[in-house]
Amino acid sequence: MTTFKSSGPRNQLRTRGFRRSLRKLGPAIFVGVVLSYLFAPVIVTVLFSFTVSPRLSLPIEGFTLDWYKSAFGNPLFVDATMNTLTLALSSAIVAVIFGTSFAFGITSIKGRRRRIALTASLLPAAIPALVLGIALAVFFSGIGSRQGLLNASIGHAVLSLPFVILTMNARLETFDFTTLEAARDLGASPLQTFRDITLPIIRTAVIGAGLLAVALSLDEFVVTWFNIGNEMTIPVLIWGLLRRGIDPSINALASVVLVSLIAIVMVSNRLTNRSER
Amino acid sequence: MNQPGVQIINVNKQFGTHTALHNIDLTIKSGEFVSLLGPSGCGKTTLLRIISGFEEATSGTVQIHGVDVTNTPPHLRSTNIVFQRGALFPHMNVAENIGYSLKLRKLSKAQIATRVEEMLVLVKLEGLGGRGPSELSGGQVQRVALARALASEPSVLLLDEPLSALDLKLRQHMQLELRTIQRQLGATFIYVTHDQTEALVLSDQIAVMNEGRVVQVGSPREIYANPATEFASDFIGEINLLHGTVAETADGLVHIKLTTGELLAGKGSNLSVGQRATLSVRPESIRVNAFNSLDDSKFRLSGRILDIIFLGSRTRLQIEIAEGKVVLADLDDQETVELTIGATVKLSWQIHQANVWKSESGGSQL
Amino acid sequence: MKNSAAIRRLLLPGISLYAIFFIIPLSILAVYSFWTQIDFKMHPGFTLEHYQTVFMTSLYRDVFLRTIIVAMLTALIVVPIAYILSYIMQFVFPSKARLLLNIILISMFSGYLVRIYAWRTILGKEGLLNTALIHFRIITEPITFLIFSNWSIAITLVGLLIPLALLPIWSSMSNVSKDHLEVAGDLGSRGFQMHRTILIPMVLPGIATAFAISFILAAGDFVVPTMLGGTNGVMAGNLIADQFKGLAPNWPLGASLAICVLAILIAIQMGFMKLVREVTRL
Secondary structure (H helix, E strand, O other), rough: OOOOOOOOOHHHHHHHHHHHHHHHHHHHHHHHHHHHHHHHHHHHHHHOOEEEEEHOOOOEEEEEEEEHHHHHOOHHHHHHHHHHHHHHHHHHHHHHHHHHOOOOOOOHOOHHHHHHHHHHHHHHOOOOOOHHHHHHHHHHHHHHHOOHHHHHHHHHHHHHHHHHHHHHHHHHHOOOHHHHHHHOOOOOOHHHHHHHHHHHHHHHHHHHHHHHHHHHHHHOOOOHHHHHOOOOOOOOOOHHHHHHOOOOOHHHHHHHHHHHHHHHHHHHHHHHHHHHH | OOOEEEEEEEEEEOOEEEEEEEEEEEEEEEEEEEEEOOOOOOOHHHHHHHHHHHOOOOOEEEOOOOOOOOOOHHHHHHHHHOOOOOOOOOOOHHHHHHHHHHOOOOOOOOHHHHHHHHHHHHHHOOOOOOOHHOOOOOHHHHHHHHHHHOOOOEEEEOOOOOOOOHHHHHHHHHHHHHHHHHHHOOOOEEEEEEEEHHHHOOOOOEEEEEOOOEEEEHHHHHHOOOOHHHHHHHOOOOOEEEEEEEEEOOOOOEEEEEEOOOOEEEEEEOOOOEEEEEEEEEEEHHHEEEEOOOOOOOOOOOEEEEEEEEEEEEEEEEEEOOOOEEEEEEHHHHHHHOOOOEEEEEOOOOHEEEEEEEEOOOOOOO | HHHHHHHOOOHHHHHHHHHHHHHHHHHHHHHHHHOOOEOOOOEOOOOOOOHHHHOHHHHHHHHHHHHHHHHHHHHHHHHHHHHHHHHHHHHHHHHHHHHHHHHHOOOOOOOOOHHHHHHHHHOOOOOOOHHHHHEEEOOOOOOOOOOHHHHHHHHHHHHHHHHHHHHHHHHHHHOOOOHHHHHHHOOOOHHHHHHHHHHHHOOHHHHHHHHHHHHHHHHHHOHHHHHOOHHHHOOHHHHHHHHHHHHOOOOOHHHHHHHHHHHHHHHHHHHHHOOOOOOOOO
């Protein structure tokens, strides 16, 4: 782009740069509005976890940590947290093992059948969680499995599986399988090849898929509610509190979860950046 | 050094209904550099993979140094492959890649380090042990792949078109290096390629393959000068092919009457009068005389110069001898000074420089 | 080849899991929709009475209709917003795209239920929005149509769905480089036409996925209607959930309701794809 010399070069630059920023103003406002829309509930939650106000609205009458105390003091809270973590871990492990295995299996199919297989593996995500939840509840009742953590864990695994498969399949599409042949050629048994070559190469993707499964499980409510019976996870606990009426300790609970998750994400980002040399 | 290195005995390979290899018999002497040369789909890579153990022969045996390895899995055979794109382990650095086969054999760290260093010197990559595969150039990747395959001193090294992804200059340089390393180590190299120049440069022996069969085995000189079939002659070097029928045979000579009418002669045997045959002669064997100069070789072709192409070390003439039929003649630049496009010329060659054989269906026609 | 068969066996665990805990449960549900329930006991048989109930009862028909409308409205709002957002991220502020994506994902971290609850706080009769508007004297009476109505359901759903719809669209769009658009502009295609004929077709898979996610989640949700819908805001999800966790569960009825919802979802999704393909035809 040639620069035309005209009256006052500084004026020229100012106009062009200014026009460019102006063109970006509209989009910036759009983004701002959307972000405000998305964060409105979050801000409200955090704000009212600290405030004293009747009916959870303006005017704010004071600040307090009471809600946090009551949230942590709730005996159900510890139980719910333990269950939530148990479900998240167990379902994520199952989803990762079964999903990674499936993704490797898919590499042996080519063409149209492969696409069909991949689409089919996404089915659990294509139906409402409600339908999956009740279908599982009906199924477990039919085979005599009592409602509880096991049923819920299986439900979470089924929910996470499509996303794990999607993630791992994407990674494996750029995986150079001749490296596995090279390892075998150099003297590695199939097990050694998996341990020395395959696993280290896919490690980052596996962790990513695992974290995704954990994230899906932590916030899961619908399938859990229909299959967990009298046990509790944090979302189920929150639902119970919500049905009973306004309870600001929910805000405290949610704020704690929010901050924990942000912290975990930041830490895992830091770790992945470091491991990618 | 005449012990059999690799012996392939009556090997067949079928994929479903498709036969990839028909009755392959091949003996590769220990310490030789042998190329499997042929077009895509001829079965050369399949044969290599059978030798390495990654494919199983449908029938037949493979022996390495006299030991039958037909049913031995790849990690237990004493062969190593250099892959087309290197297949370096991306999560290990150069030294770890090279040392991997030694680590599997449970050598001590010190022993591994020494051997890795030896290999780095061999492939001229000293000091690069700490680099990662993504930091290497194409040529360096292949050199590491070579070092990695040689580290455990395999009795046979298999190379699957390792240089095909490199650019010309680099490829030529690496070809010479491969040759040097092979001679230095005295190892048996089996090399797959579709590039006939590469095969000529590198090999002690070439096995020309086509459609699942070995067409000819011989030294580069032998195959170039005395191709056994029309396919072999067409695949190695450039050649003119002229079709016709056998007019007369005598004493290893065959007279052939071309479809365009002229009578020519060349070396040939096992042909009978009336058979469809092809005469082949190399562009560099052809002499071009101006129409009226003195030359009394009996068999001649005449034609009109279509184009004169300067190729650096020689000049190539495209000569039309009949409707749609072009003959290539390569001459020293000096000899073409007086020739112009459109001029009519006479072509001739010494009889022993031409070969005649039975026409193969689907041969290319010049 | 020996190798290939061994690798194919790796499909088995996943397939088994799906077969046992997905295909079979759904099939059982489908079968149950033809059974009857008497005194809390299931009776096998074949009857269409539940489907009849669904189609004949005006209550159910109305709820289904309203669910489709609300879900459609929601999806038709969410997808364009997500598309525009993705476009801005990829082409207007590319250096900040990653950061924006992370921020948007973080907005989901306070949890699904809690965000819905927060919207109730905001939109309620004495909620934040009304209180603020009254305080600034923009209105004198609280706005009531925003709570316990279809609008509150839609507003909340849109807020929940934008991040989820953004992901597939952005995933598709991140494979489109600025060069593509510059070439298009060079050849004379600009503005809305460029979007219609160039960009949208290129990210069509992402858009289809985003629409599917939005519509499926909106149509199947029962939490939002429960918390913000009030007595008039019943959606199909509520009807289904009631048959399993309500006071008088009727599994076969719930099953047929669920099957009907699935059928509608499939039909709408196919219709949407056809529509978009028509619109983006040159």
